[in-house]
Amino acid sequence: MDMKDQDESRNVEDVRGSSGGGGGGFQFRPAHGIGLGTIALALIGKQLHWTIVGRLFRPLHLYLDELVASWHELADAVAERAVALGHMPDGQAAAVAAAQLAPVDAAATRDRDVVRELTQRVAQVSEQTRARMERLGELDAVSQDVLIEVLRSLEEQQWMLSAQLDKGPA
């Protein structure tokens, strides 16, 4: 929801206002939202792992599980950075829904459509990550570094997915 995004923006401002840039009371809410994006990607990736059909079933079925594992790892890194700073993350279903990643059809999905659907969603989470990474840089360089690593992985995945669509980097 937009509201979620507004909440995150407000938290950035709140943190800046209350800590005076000191970092002692720093909270990781903006980046926590990115953790939710990668959890949402993992759920969609697993869904497509189950519903994919077509000539490329086997390699993509396996590749989807690799991606799902990567998204779980990225979410874990973000959530644990949040905990290290004293913020308790919420990665449950209701919170993940706020990540606003459009669901895919729960139906047989052609291999090419799987790659296209996934590329769009990885690009969406990449864009959100980049925006929040830039905002976070003003607050805490170490937390920003966590998001830089998330973004590096997402953009690499975006390239490898779009290459399968014969498009090259998006």
Ligand SMILES: [Fe+2]
């Ligand atoms: Fe499986």
